[in-house]
Amino acid sequence: MTSPTDASAPLLKVEGLSKTFSVAGAWPWQKRTLSAVNDISFGIAPGETLSLVGESGCGKSTAGRMLVGLAAPSSGRILFEGRELSGQTASEQRAMRRRIQLIFQDPYGSLNPRMTVGELIAEPALLHGLADRNSANDRVAELLGLVGLAKRHAGRYPHEFSGGQRQRIGIARALAVEPRLIVCDEPVSALDVSVQAQIVNLLQSLQDRLGLSYLFISHGLSVVRHISHRVAVMYLGNIVEIGPKAAIFDQPSHPYTRALLAAAPVPRPGARQASVALAGDMPSPLDPPSGCRFHPRCPFAIERCRRDIPALSPGGDGRLVACHRWQEIPAFQANAPGAQHAPKTTRLLALYRQAAANSNSRMSSN
Amino acid sequence: MTQDIPLIAVRGLRVGFHTAGGTVAAVDDVNFSVRAGETLAIVGESGSGKSVMSLSLLRLVPSAITTGEILFRGDDLLTKPAHAMRDFRGGRIGMIFQEPNTSLNPVQTIGDQIVEAIQLHEAVGKAAARARAVEVLELTGIPSPRARMKSYPHELSGGMRQRAMIAMALACRPELLIADEPTTALDVTVQAQILDLMRELKANSGAAIILITHDLGVVAEMADRVAVMYAGRIVEIAPVTDLFDGPEHPYTIGLLSSMPSIDGDSETLTPIEGSMPDPLALPAGCRFQPRCPFAIKRCAMEAPPLETVRPGHLSACWRAPLLETLTRGGQQ
Numbered sequence: 001m002t003s004p005t006d007a008s009a010p011l012l013k014v015e016g017l018s019k020t021f022s023v024a025g026a027w028p029w030q031k032r033t034l035s036a037v038n039d040i041s042f043g044i045a046p047g048e049t050l051s052l053v054g055e056s057g058c059g060k061s062t063a064g065r066m067l068v069g070l071a072a073p074s075s076g077r078i079l080f081e082g083r084e085l086s087g088q089t090a091s092e093q094r095a096m097r098r099r100i101q102l103i104f105q106d107p108y109g110s111l112n113p114r115m116t117v118g119e120l121i122a123e124p125a126l127l128h129g130l131a132d133r134n135s136a137n138d139r140v141a142e143l144l145g146l147v148g149l150a151k152r153h154a155g156r157y158p159h160e161f162s163g164g165q166r167q168r169i170g171i172a173r174a175l176a177v178e179p180r181l182i183v184c185d186e187p188v189s190a191l192d193v194s195v196q197a198q199i200v201n202l203l204q205s206l207q208d209r210l211g212l213s214y215l216f217i218s219h220g221l222s223v224v225r226h227i228s229h230r231v232a233v234m235y236l237g238n239i240v241e242i243g244p245k246a247a248i249f250d251q252p253s254h255p256y257t258r259a260l261l262a263a264a265p266v267p268r269p270g271a272r273q274a275s276v277a278l279a280g281d282m283p284s285p286l287d288p289p290s291g292c293r294f295h296p297r298c299p300f301a302i303e304r305c306r307r308d309i310p311a312l313s314p315g316g317d318g319r320l321v322a323c324h325r326w327q328e329i330p331a332f333q334a335n336a337p338g339a340q341h342a343p344k345t346t347r348l349l350a351l352y353r354q355a356a357a358n359s360n361s362r363m364s365s366n
Numbered sequence: 367m368t369q370d371i372p373l374i375a376v377r378g379l380r381v382g383f384h385t386a387g388g389t390v391a392a393v394d395d396v397n398f399s400v401r402a403g404e405t406l407a408i409v410g411e412s413g414s415g416k417s418v419m420s421l422s423l424l425r426l427v428p429s430a431i432t433t434g435e436i437l438f439r440g441d442d443l444l445t446k447p448a449h450a451m452r453d454f455r456g457g458r459i460g461m462i463f464q465e466p467n468t469s470l471n472p473v474q475t476i477g478d479q480i481v482e483a484i485q486l487h488e489a490v491g492k493a494a495a496r497a498r499a500v501e502v503l504e505l506t507g508i509p510s511p512r513a514r515m516k517s518y519p520h521e522l523s524g525g526m527r528q529r530a531m532i533a534m535a536l537a538c539r540p541e542l543l544i545a546d547e548p549t550t551a552l553d554v555t556v557q558a559q560i561l562d563l564m565r566e567l568k569a570n571s572g573a574a575i576i577l578i579t580h581d582l583g584v585v586a587e588m589a590d591r592v593a594v595m596y597a598g599r600i601v602e603i604a605p606v607t608d609l610f611d612g613p614e615h616p617y618t619i620g621l622l623s624s625m626p627s628i629d630g631d632s633e634t635l636t637p638i639e640g641s642m643p644d645p646l647a648l649p650a651g652c653r654f655q656p657r658c659p660f661a662i663k664r665c666a667m668e669a670p671p672l673e674t675v676r677p678g679h680l681s682a683c684w685r686a687p688l689l690e691t692l693t694r695g696g697q698q
Contacts, residue, residue: 055553056524162641163412192411192580197624197637204634219554226626226635263558265583267625269607278555281523342611344689345622351692352619353636355659360639 009082010043011213012067012100012181017041017076019062023286034286036062038237039076041312044181047207049214051224053260054234057282060217063234064183067215068102069093080181098128101174105186107166111158117144117169118154125176143172148202164195171202181213188223200227221264225249233257236285236293239312243319253315253326255298261332268341292324300329371440372399373542373574374423379434381415381422390645392418392430394598397672402541405568405575407589407606409582409621413642415598420544420578424455438542457487460535460573464547466527470519476503476530477515480537487538502533507563525556529563536567543568546578561587582621586610594618597643597653600672604679614681614688616658652684660685660692 019037024030037059044050052060065071067078069085078085080096088096104110111120118140125131131139141151147168158166167187174182184203188196200223206212218224224231225245232242233256241254252258259278280297283289289296295305304324315321341349381393393415400406410416421427423436425443436443443454455461463469471479480499484490490498496515503511506529519527528548535543548564549557561584568575577588585592586606593603594615602615613619620638640657643649649656655665664684672682685691 055555164641193582193621194411194624194638195641197626197635200626201634201637221554222626259555263555265557265561265581265587267582267586267610267622269586269610271586278558281525281556282553340627341622344612345610345619348613348619348689348692349623351689352616352623352659356623356636356639359659 009045011046011048011081012044012215013077013079014043014063014067015041015077015079017063017066017078018074019059019066019071020074032286035237035288036285037066040232040234040237040239041076042232042239042242044213044215046180046213047211048230049207049216049228051216051218051228051231052234053218053221053224053231055219055260055282057236057285058234059237059285060234061185064102064185064215064217067181067183068100069097070102094128098177099179100181100183101177101179103167103170103174103182103184103187105189107163107170108158110170111166111173113158116155116157117149117161120158120169121154121172121176123176124173128177130177139176143175146175146206147172148198162195163191164198167191167199168202171199171206175206175210179212181215183215183217185217186219187216189218189220196223203227221260233260236282236288238293238322239320240294240323241315241319241321242312243315243317243321247317247319251317252332253319253321254294254323255300255329256294258332259297292322300325371401372437373402373404373439374576375399375435375437376423377435377437379419379422379436380432381418381427382431382433383429384431385646387646389431391598392645393422396434396595396598396600398593398600398603400542400574400576402574403568403572405577405588405590407577407579407585407592408595409579409585409592410595411580411621411642413597413645414595416578416595417546419595420546420576423544423576424459424461425451426455453487456483456535456540457538458541460538460540460543462528462531462535462543462545462548464550466524466531466551467519469531470527472519474518475515476517476519476522480515480530480534483534484537498537499533502537503530505536505567506530506533507559508533524552525559528552528556528560532560532563532567536571536573539571540573542574542576544576544578547580548577549584550579550581557584564588582610582625594621597648598645599653599682601654601683602679602681603672604681608676608679612679612689614675614679614686615654615683616660616685616688617654619688620657652682660688 016039017037018039021034021036022031023034025032040063042050052063054060062071066073085096121140121143122136125139126136140154144151144153149168188199191199216227228245231245231248232239235256241248241257248257252261278297283296291307292305292310295301310322310324312320312322315326376396376398379393379396380391382389382391396419408416418427422430422432432444477499481495484495484498500511500515503514508514508526508529549560552560579585589606591605592609593600594617596617602618623636624638626635638657643653651666651668652670655661670682670684672680675681675686
């Protein structure tokens with residue numbers, strides 16, 4: 001079930017991946033099964049960014065954790081560079097896992113406060129034997145430069161840095177072991193907009209320079225639209241729609257994708273079409289609805305949706321969509337007319353970008 | 367009727383803290399007013415002082431040194447005795463916080479918490495207070511409100527908890543509602559529901575809203591007027607369409623340029639270079655000047671006052687009106 005676009009030897013291939021957790025019921029001896037991720041499949045090509053989007057509880061983070069080995073899949077296969085991750089010897093697994101790294105949402109929580117930044121960045125490289133005590137310092141300096149920090153920062157502790165700088169340290173740590181795929185779990189969600197843009201730009205330039213692939217997990221649609229090549233939308237453990245970015249954002253087929261796009265606020269007064277708001281909350285994954293899991297909130301649900309589980313099937317423009325009715329429901333009305341900035345604002349933004357570029361080149365020539 | 371007299375007027379508000387490194391002004395000489403029925407959005411990034419300012423309006427920052435005037439219907443809240451503030455906190459001024467989880471009492475039912483708030487401010491019996499509580503819960507769109515009265519906060523989803531918080535804030539029919547990042551912790555489809563709800567409640571109750579947020583998208587949807595804060599000061603204040611259709615402060619433009627647009631596919635984003643200044647070592651002159659691509663010599667020497675650029679549109683920038691100055695190719 002791969003989409004046509006990633007037919008050429010994907011770096012990572014995920015087939016029928018599921019994760020269930022056993023949780024206590026009303027009494028501790030009563031066990032109930034929570035299905036967090038339910039039979040998902042996707043591929044990521046070298047140098048490609050695939051985004052997993054969805055709301056809290058949709059299973060996107062659990063999916064990412066399975067890729068880096070922080071959670072064991074209940075069923076399904078993960079193929080990396082053509083080889084299956086499980087079923088290898090421990091040392092082989094370790095070598096393969098080095099090539100898949102993780103960046104966390106909260107960089108502060110993931111950095112040991114008692115280690116200097118230099119020690120933090122050198123540690124993974126030393127552990128994997130990619131550097132020794134003598135070459136570690138040079139490697140740290142190189143990595144700091146790569147993520148836009150200075151060599152002198154190596155002697156400082158995490159608390160001395162701002163949120164954006166800490167995220168840069170997290171990225172340097174991930175890069176220290178020369179990965180090919182980085183799972184980015186909400187890497188910019190905790191950051192201010194101006195800093196968010198710095199980190200997004202950094203991730204994109206690193207991808208260009210090092211040929212990295214990203215699995216970008218996020219609930220922020222505008223960032224996803226900016227950074228991805230392909231997008232997978234998840235709802236209650238299932239992928240409901242997956243395809244090239246343009247297809248997903250310009251002509252979303254699945255009613256849930258549409259609802260997500262319609263709900264995103266637009267920075268232009270009066271631009272968002274009101275009252276497309278989705279009613280209700282996401283149901284509990286302990287007790288998922290029958291048939292299509294989205295049907296209780298879906299404005300287009302019919303009897304069949306309550307009964308039959310829709311399969312992911314081709315839906316045009318290189319996408320796969322899991323909906324019985326995607327061909328019948330009315331075409332999506334984008335926020336288009338008012339979503340652009342006013343002419344004056346557009347001119348001011350252009351002037352700002354130009355001036356910012358000029359002052360940057362002046363600084364770098366000094 | 368009272369359209370011209372502001373409901374709340376803040377004059378020269380300064381909120382300072384003693385720290386080991388000296389006194390820090392988290393909010394420095396802030397002036398604004400809100401009329402009845404109006405929504406003023408206060409935008410800024412972390413460290414801009416927007417949250418401290420909203421808390422200090424109700425004198426909820428005990429360790430701070432607060433000076434200036436906070437005139438609520440002409441009455442200065444800063445000169446009131448401490449016990450008199452009780453009428454305002456949760457009574458005439460309601461407050462909604464970002465984290466409903468930490469603002470609700472985990473060992474009390476939703477119903478009891480709302481009833482307590484009502485009985486604290488009004489001399490009504492238990493039965494009447496309960497009836498009112500059910501009424502406000504229903505108003506916020508909580509399904510089966512009578513049953514939810516008996517629920518504990520942990521039994522509700524994030525969106526439902528935020529609705530319960532809003533119900534509590536509205537229970538005493540406040541004249542002003544202060545909402546500090548009310549939807550930041552929520553998913554986007556739930557956020558849309560809560561924003562629709564707040565808009566509807568405002569239209570029905572006529573309460574004014576001060577909305578604190580970092581999200582320009584939320585501002586565009588909710589606000590009548592917008593104040594942009596940077597490093598403790600308001601740098602721009604304008605009616606919402608005016609601000610988005612012709613921003614007059616480089617920081618506001620920087621915020622817009624940092625956002626990936628939802629409609630188009632821009633190649634690279636232009637972030638604001640650098641980071642928020644250390645409040646103990648603020649730059650001379652304009653506080654945004656070290657990060658500003660339009661800065662000239664004067665910006666590093668004198669702090670620009672917040673002045674009218676167009677009627678109703680104020681900006682604290684020596685180079686305003688920006689488009690005219692920049693395209694005239696004035697002195698660099």
